[in-house]
Structures are given as C-alpha cells and as structure tokens.
Amino acid sequence: MLLPLNSYVLLCVSTLLVVAGHYACARWLFPTRRFPLPPGPPRAPFLGNVHQVHLTYQHKKIAEWSRKYGDLLCVKIFHKPMFIISSIKGARDLLQTRSTKYSDRPHSVVLNDLPILAFIPYDEQCKRLRKWDQGALETKAALKQYHHIQRKEVGILLSDLVHTPKEFFSHIRRYNGALMLETAYGHPVSSAEDEYMVFADSATAAVAEIGSIASTLADFVPILKYIPTWMPGAGFKRQALRARDMWAEMTRIPYQRICDDMALGKARPSFTTFMIQQVSRDRNLTDDNNHDISNAASVMYGAGVDTTLHTLLTLLLALTIYPQVVDKAQAEIDRVIGTSRLPELADRESLPYLGCIVQEVLRWNPATPLGIPHRLQENDSYNGYGLPEGSMFITNTWAMSRDPGLYPDPEVFRPERFEEMDAETASARDPRKYTFGFGRRICPGRYLADTSIWLVAANILATMNIRRACDSAGREIIPTPSFKSGAVSHVEPFECDIRPRSQQAMDLITERNSEH
Numbered sequence: 001m002l003l004p005l006n007s008y009v010l011l012c013v014s015t016l017l018v019v020a021g022h023y024a025c026a027r028w029l030f031p032t033r034r035f036p037l038p039p040g041p042p043r044a045p046f047l048g049n050v051h052q053v054h055l056t057y058q059h060k061k062i063a064e065w066s067r068k069y070g071d072l073l074c075v076k077i078f079h080k081p082m083f084i085i086s087s088i089k090g091a092r093d094l095l096q097t098r099s100t101k102y103s104d105r106p107h108s109v110v111l112n113d114l115p116i117l118a119f120i121p122y123d124e125q126c127k128r129l130r131k132w133d134q135g136a137l138e139t140k141a142a143l144k145q146y147h148h149i150q151r152k153e154v155g156i157l158l159s160d161l162v163h164t165p166k167e168f169f170s171h172i173r174r175y176n177g178a179l180m181l182e183t184a185y186g187h188p189v190s191s192a193e194d195e196y197m198v199f200a201d202s203a204t205a206a207v208a209e210i211g212s213i214a215s216t217l218a219d220f221v222p223i224l225k226y227i228p229t230w231m232p233g234a235g236f237k238r239q240a241l242r243a244r245d246m247w248a249e250m251t252r253i254p255y256q257r258i259c260d261d262m263a264l265g266k267a268r269p270s271f272t273t274f275m276i277q278q279v280s281r282d283r284n285l286t287d288d289n290n291h292d293i294s295n296a297a298s299v300m301y302g303a304g305v306d307t308t309l310h311t312l313l314t315l316l317l318a319l320t321i322y323p324q325v326v327d328k329a330q331a332e333i334d335r336v337i338g339t340s341r342l343p344e345l346a347d348r349e350s351l352p353y354l355g356c357i358v359q360e361v362l363r364w365n366p367a368t369p370l371g372i373p374h375r376l377q378e379n380d381s382y383n384g385y386g387l388p389e390g391s392m393f394i395t396n397t398w399a400m401s402r403d404p405g406l407y408p409d410p411e412v413f414r415p416e417r418f419e420e421m422d423a424e425t426a427s428a429r430d431p432r433k434y435t436f437g438f439g440r441r442i443c444p445g446r447y448l449a450d451t452s453i454w455l456v457a458a459n460i461l462a463t464m465n466i467r468r469a470c471d472s473a474g475r476e477i478i479p480t481p482s483f484k485s486g487a488v489s490h491v492e493p494f495e496c497d498i499r500p501r502s503q504q505a506m507d508l509i510t511e512r513n514s515e516h
C-alpha cells in the first residue's frame with residue numbers, strides 16, 4: 001500500500017526519532033558501554049561468577065584471576081559487575097585521584113542499617129564524622145594527647161608478659177582493648193575480663209558476622225530483603241537485628257556514663273569528652289550530635305581492636321619464626337638507646353631497622369586482605385574500560401603485598417627488603433600506603449595504629465627475648481605462619497617463649513608501672 005507523501009515522511013521521521021531516542025537513551029543510561037568491561041573469568045548464564053567465588057580465602061582466588069586477567073578485574077555476581085583492583089597504582093588512580101567519584105560505600109541491606117562510619121554512604125553525615133575523626137585522630141596535636149595512654153598500657157603489657165608469658169594472646173588483647181576504650185571513653189581496663197571490653201568484643205563480632213557472604217547475598221538478590229524474619233532462610237535478618245541491638249547498647253552505655261561523669265566534673269579526658277566540648281562550644285548539643293559522637297566513639301573500638309590485635313600477633317609470630325630479626329633489632333636498640341631506659345615514640349627516627357620490621361609486619365599479613373568496598377557514584381572509564389555507576393570496587397590488599405615485582409620472595413618475612421630500597425622506592429612501596437585503604441575513606445585510625453604497633457614492638461624487643469617454644473622432647477617448635485579466612489586476617493594460635501632479657505629490663509618495667 002502506498003502512503004501519501006506526508007504520511008510517509010511522518011513515518012520515516014518518527015522511526016528515526018524512535019531509533020535515535022533509544023540510542024540517546026541507551027547512551028545516557030549506559031554511556032560506559034562505549035567501552036568494554038574489564039576482563040574477568042568466563043561467566044555462566046544468570047549466575048555470572050557467583051559459583052566460582054570461594055567462601056574462604058577469597059583474596060587468594062581473586063589474586064589468581066588477577067594474574068591471568070589483569071590488575072583491574074571484572075567479576076559478575078549474577079548480573080551485577082564488581083571490580084577488583086590488585087595493584088597499588090590502579091587503586092591510587094581510581095580511589096585516590098578520582099576520590100570525588102569513588103568514596104561511597106555499596107548499599108548493604110544489613111550493614112547500612114547500622115550507624116557505623118565504615119559502612120555508611122558518602123553523605124553529609126559521613127563527611128561530618130570524617131572531619132571530627134580528622135581533628136581527633138589525624139593531627140600531631142591530637143595524637144600527642146594519647147601518648148600517655150599508650151605509654152601506660154605498654155608498661156602494663158610488659159608486666160603481664162613477665163608474669164604470665166604463655167598468655168601473651170590475652171595480654172595483647174587486653175592492651176588493645178584498653179587502648180581503644182581509654183582513648184575513646186577514658187575508661188581504664190585492668191583485665192581482659194573487663195565488662196565493657198567483653199561486651200564490645202561480642203557486639204563487634206556480631207557485626208562482623210552479618211557482613212559475611214550469606215547476608216551480602218541479599219544485596220545481589222533483592223527479593224531476599226523482603227522475606228519476613230520468622231521464615232526459614234531469614235537467619236541473616238535475625239542476626240542483623242541482634243547485632244544492631246548489641247551495637248546500640250555498646251554505644252549507649254559508655255556514652256551515658258561519660259555524660260553523667262561530665263555533669264559531676266569527674267570525666268577523664270578522651271575522644272568523647274573532646275568531641276562533646278568541641279561541638280558544645282560551637283552550638284547546643286543536639287540529639288543528632290549525641291548520636292553521632294557516641295557512634296564515632298564506638299566505631300573506634302569496632303574498627304581498631306581486631307585489626308591492631310592481629311597485626312601485633314603477626315609481629316610476635318614473625319619474631320618467633322625469624323630469631324635473626326630479633327637479634328638484629330635488639331642490637332640496634334641497645335646501640336641507639338642503651339639498656340637504662342625504655343624506648344619512646346621520639347626514638348622512632350633513630351631506629352630504622354625497627355621501622356622496617358613494622359612495615360614488613362603490615363605487608364606480611366595485611367589485617368584486612370580485601371579492605372572495605374567502595375562504590376562508584378557516576379559512570380567512569382579507565383585504560384579503555386567502562387566502569388558503570390553503582391558498581392562495587394574491592395582492593396585486593398593481599399595481592400598488592402604479594403607482588404613479586406615489588407617484594408621478591410613475598411612469603412618470606414624479611415624487613416631488610418625495605419633497607420635495600422632507595423628512599424623513593426621505599427616510600428612508594430611502604431605498606432602503610434595501601435594497607436589502610438585509599439582516598440577519602442582511608443582509615444582515620446592509621447596513625448594511632450601505626451604508633452601503637454611501633455611502641456609495642458620497640459618495648460617488647462628492648463626488654464624481652466622471644467624464642468621458639470620447645471616440645472616435651474626439647475625440640476624447638478617452629479610455628480607455621482597460618483591465618484584464618486575472614487574480613488580481618490586472624491593469626492592462628494601458636495606457641496612462643498617470652499622471657500625478660502635481664503633484671504635491669506624488669507626494673508625498667510616496674511619503674512614504668514610505678515609512674516601511673
């Protein structure tokens with residue numbers, strides 16, 4: 001059938017408009033599709049790569065894929081692309097240099113409900129909390145306020161190690177918990193059974209548990225969000241509710257006590273009193289301010305304890321396996337400081353080998369092997385690949401620490417590797433530049449963690465001999481370095497023999513503890 005000319009023109013024009021509209025719409029909605037997605041392992045229909053993602057030691061499987069497909073890898077969980085960055089350069093280029101786009105956190109059905117800085121989106125509240133943390137944790141002046149707590153707690157740790165050395169795990173746990181609780185709330189902790197600490201540990205463990213794969217699946221299979229809590233299979237929802245209640249208690253109780261103590265004029269100075277005074281100076285303390293300050297304080301415990309604890313246990317494990325490192329570090333300390341006083345933070349610059357030990361500990365067992373995921377807020381492209389808005393970005397810190405091009409024989413604990421680098425290379429490969437994350441969500445506790453780890457390392461090495469334990473036949477037990485799978489890489493239990501180096505060392509410990 002022939003159409004009249006104007007109808008024909010109209011049809012052609014509308015067809016063109018529809019096609020152009022579709023094209024424009026597609027370009028607007030999916031502009032990154034001009035570029036292919038980065039490579040990744042072959043996907044199964046519907047599932048993507050979900051069936052290939054291991055439930056344990058995911059960082060190792062992903063590192064294998066990165067060796068095959070490249071440093072920026074795309075894995076699909078059902079239909080959603082997820083990107084894994086395995087090189088320091090790639091993480092810096094994206095998460096740091098383009099931090100305006102990469103500072104959000106993925107939406108999580110179970111975690112976003114919790115008022116925890118590490119999981120909240122990059123919104124006004126997050127920026128406010130980050131600014132507070134910057135003032136309270138990231139300036140030299142702020143960190144100086146915590147030195148006396150660190151010195152006191154190290155003294156108690158040394159004394160505990162002298163009296164019951166076999167319980168070193170529990171002593172280091174107390175040290176860390178005490179450091180965080182005293183820094184956050186001014187609350188002193190005399191034993192690993194302290195009621196705050198025990199409760200905070202269970203609340204933190206409950207939160208860590210709900211961040212596991214089972215609950216994360218709900219983010220990829222949205223229908224799971226809607227199953228009622230009483231239904232079979234909704235265990236992750238019940239766990240999330242329990243974790244939320246425990247976290248709320250862990251946050252509320254110490255905060256309330258501080259407010260009461262402040263009213264009576266007997267609160268000890270801490271992060272919380274500092275924040276309350278700061279905010280009240282500018283304006284009235286609102287309910288929102290109370291909520292934010294109390295959560296900022298409890299997050300210090302949640303984010304700071306497990307990570308620093310297992311970094312310190314990694315230090316002891318490495319010192320047990322590698323006695324030559326102990327000998328060399330002790331020779332340096334004896335030469336620079338002598339044996340008539342304990343090392344202080346001010347000695348740091350003059351003890352370069354000890355500095356290399358701390359770097360090597362952070363590299364050998366990065367506490368968070370896969371960091372905390374970031375979320376891309378707008379479409380982007382990198383090296384010819386398209387990166388769609390809303391995608392999740394994971395940094396494989398473990399793979400970075402195992403790059404043989406940067407660290408030959410990466411499985412060996414060898415602090416000398418940093419001594420042998422020129423200053424520029426050593427700075428670029430310093431594990432502190434990637435084990436604490438990148439960009440605007442970088443760990444705000446990194447300086448506090450770094451100084452606490454250094455102070456413990458210096459004081460233990462100055463006063464104690466760390467040797468291998470012996471079995472009943474008198475043979476040395478050489479521990480196998482072994483770390484549990486999880487968001488935080490836990491050191492598996494091991495034995496070691498810790499003894500004071502001399503009577504003089506014991507006297508110095510007693511002297512330190514009599515100061516407080």
Ligand code: HEM
Pocket residue numbers: 117118119130137299300301303304305307308311366367368371372373374435436437438439440441442443444445446448449
């Ligand atoms: C060895 C010890 C530690 C390690 C390895 C570590 C590592 C990390 C990493 C990898 C992140 C995620 C960064 C990113 O998203 O790019 C992070 C976030 C965080 N860390 Fe640490 N951390 C340690 C100790 C601490 C301490 C002592 C505190 C508190 C005083 C702390 C508080 C936080 C907080 C609040 C966040 C969330 C920041 C945000 O989402 O904006 N961490 N940490």
